[in-house]
Amino acid sequence: MSGKRRGRSGNGWLLVWILILAMGGGVAAGLAVSWWLWPVEYTDVSPDTLHPLHRAEYIVLISHAYAHDKDLRRAQVRLAALGDLGSVGVEVVTLAEQYAAQGRDVRDTQSLARLAYALGHRRAALAPFMPGGAPTPTWTPWPTATATPAPTATLAPTATQAPTLTPTATQTPAERPTETTRSPLTPAVRVTLTPTVELERTATPEPTSAPRSTPTRRPTLTPTITTTPEPRFVLFVQQRRCAGDAAEGRAGLLSVVVYDAQGDPLPNVELLIRWPEGEDRFFTGLKPEQGVGYADYALAAGQSYQVGIVGIESDVAQDIVSDACADGTRASWELVFRLRDSAP
């Protein structure tokens, strides 16, 4: 009786093993067909799947085509086939810098540099490849603080009147001292030099053969420093935000609003954003539905940024980091700059 039962039980296990093996063989056969024998074929791929070398070639061709037809919109549409236009724009400028550094075909580098420029990416390293050779970059060093004059000028003017001199103040850029460019910054300091006259003996030749010392007047200048406030964008608000931003699609977004001295929003203000590896520029007024003084920039997670205004003295917002909020979303930032009037 028990022997019969054991026999049935053994047959049952055999059946289970046969089924498992058969199914495993079937799975193996199916995978062999789907992965090797007759795999899914991608014959109609889009450019975003291209191998990096082909992708670079595609970007170079887009830049040449842009140089040919000067149609930026078309170039943007072509670039958009490679992915998000913002990141592809960075790719264009990075490629241009690589080509410049590697000494590649200058025509390729020129086209890439010009396309990058048209897309709003400006790099000092690419200036030689822009039209007209090496234009003066408009990059503006940020001052670390209000300029402190050190008028160490050695002056020997003729003592006629009190000259008013505006010395070049020594300023320390916040970062990137290698970028030596013409700064439109005007030191907010005016130095008035008032001569005081003292007598000193100098040799004056006489018509006679025997020279004789005669006293002549020689001024020395004693600077008196008076400060004059210059227009300056002051950072009124720098705020990290979390709650509700993800729902509004603003997570990881830097929002900037720029006002003039009267409190009216200012369009077309060029903003410079920097991070350790690079920089970019953006403008207010490109999203009029948000206000003509509004601009925004998508922040990379965990990256630390500085933001300031180009072309006029400005405070610089420091340590802007889109880190994680308590609810798991990424922090956004809000900056408000306002022009401080030059009136004393």
Added chain:
Amino acid sequence: MDKGRLWPLILLASVAVLGGMGLGLWYGWVLDPVEYRDTDVSHLQSVYRDEYVLMVGETYAMDGDLDAARARLALLGQEDVGALVADQAQAAIARGAAELDIQALARLAAALGARRDELAPYLVGGDGLP
């Protein structure tokens, strides 16, 4: 084991094999298919291939470097790239594309040795004069 008990077993095993094969195909084709990440331009969808050819034409119009144009077109894996460019130029004429585009394609086609009567008007004044 007698035949009466063997046949159901074989049938069951066959069903299991087919089921397993179906599972394998579903996994390989749907769930985790072969991914082509690093494709080349020869795999591009026709609309992007046309864009690629046009951009090669525009580049040739800029630099006149026929060798570079040939090398770029060779990536498409076509034997007669001249005919390919000429066909595209004719298609561009047919759909009323911008004259600058047609000129670029026609001149590249001519430079590659593919001369067609329909393209002749677009060669006047350029490097691709017959």
